Amino acid sequence: MTQKTKRHSDPALAEARRNQVLCAAADCFRRKGYHGAGMAEISKTAGMSAGHIYNYFASKEAIIESIVERDMEEMFSIFREFADKPGDRVSVLLDGLNRGVERHTDLNQGALDLEMLAEAARNEKIANLLRESDAHARDSMRELLIGERGPLQGAALDEINARIEVMFSVMGGLLLRKMLNPSLDTEQLIKALRPTMQTLLLPFE
Numbered sequence: 199m200t201q202k203t204k205r206h207s208d209p210a211l212a213e214a215r216r217n218q219v220l221c222a223a224a225d226c227f228r229r230k231g232y233h234g235a236g237m238a239e240i241s242k243t244a245g246m247s248a249g250h251i252y253n254y255f256a257s258k259e260a261i262i263e264s265i266v267e268r269d270m271e272e273m274f275s276i277f278r279e280f281a282d283k284p285g286d287r288v289s290v291l292l293d294g295l296n297r298g299v300e301r302h303t304d305l306n307q308g309a310l311d312l313e314m315l316a317e318a319a320r321n322e323k324i325a326n327l328l329r330e331s332d333a334h335a336r337d338s339m340r341e342l343l344i345g346e347r348g349p350l351q352g353a354a355l356d357e358i359n360a361r362i363e364v365m366f367s368v369m370g371g372l373l374l375r376k377m378l379n380p381s382l383d384t385e386q387l388i389k390a391l392r393p394t395m396q397t398l399l400l401p402f403e
Contacts, residue, residue: 212254215246215250215253215254216254216255216264218244218245218246219240219244219246219251219254219255219261220261220264220265220268221244222240222241222243222244222245223235223240223243223244223258223261223262223265224265224310225243226239226240226243227262227265227310227313227314228306228309228310228313231313231316232258232262232313232314232316232317235258236258237251237258240258240261259321259323259324262314262317262324263323263324263327265310265314266314266324266327266328266331267327269331270331270334273331273334273335273338274334274338276294276297277335277338277339277342280294280342281341281342281345286347287342287343287347287348287349287399288349288396288399288400291342291395291399292392292395292396292399295388295391295392295395296388298369299369299372299384299387299388299391300384302369302370302372302373302376303372303373303375303376303382303384303387305373305376305377305380308373308376308377311373312373314328315328332366335366336359336362336366339362339365339366340358340359340362343358343361343362343399344358349399349400349401350399350400350401353401361398361399364398365395365398368391368394368395372387
């Protein structure tokens with residue numbers, strides 16, 4: 199992943215500064231797009247000089263790499279939380295639907311996601327990072343389904359993979375629906391999603 203361009207004596211301060219830059223850059227990318235947001239704009243939003251930013255990130259591309267990395271860590275923490283929760287795994291996953299729906303109908307976050315996907319179409323390095331993130335997400339979901347307490351133990355791998363693709367497609371498509379239909383009722387959406395997801399999480403008869 200990304201490399202720091204300079205060592206800092208205070209790791210906590212360095213991490214705080216990096217997060218400051220990442221938050222500023224994410225805001226700029228959402229408002230002006232990846233190519234429209236130059237380092238000058240990012241430094242202004244972050245409240246620090248461009249030279250200071252280069253102490254933490256070698257380039258604008260390195261910043262977006264770290265944004266992807268941060269999103270991956272957030273995603274992994276959610277999967278770990280699901281794995282650690284006691285009880286029926288299907289119920290745990292269905293109870294977590296509201297978090298997934300909230301995340302995928304957040305237009306503020308969604309604008310950044312779309313911008314990264316657009317950049318991935320032009321930038322193979324960013325594309326590979328997003329593909330790596332998606333592969334890890336699929337691996338984590340697969341482990342929830344076929345690992346200890348998994349509801350689909352013994353199912354064929356091809357079937358498992360296909361179910362995961364459908365689940366991810368449904369959740370990923372929510373952003374487009376929210377963007378095209380801002381009045382989307384997420385509460386009713388979750389009610390409609392539960393039986394659909396439950397079918398995908400249980401063995402077919």
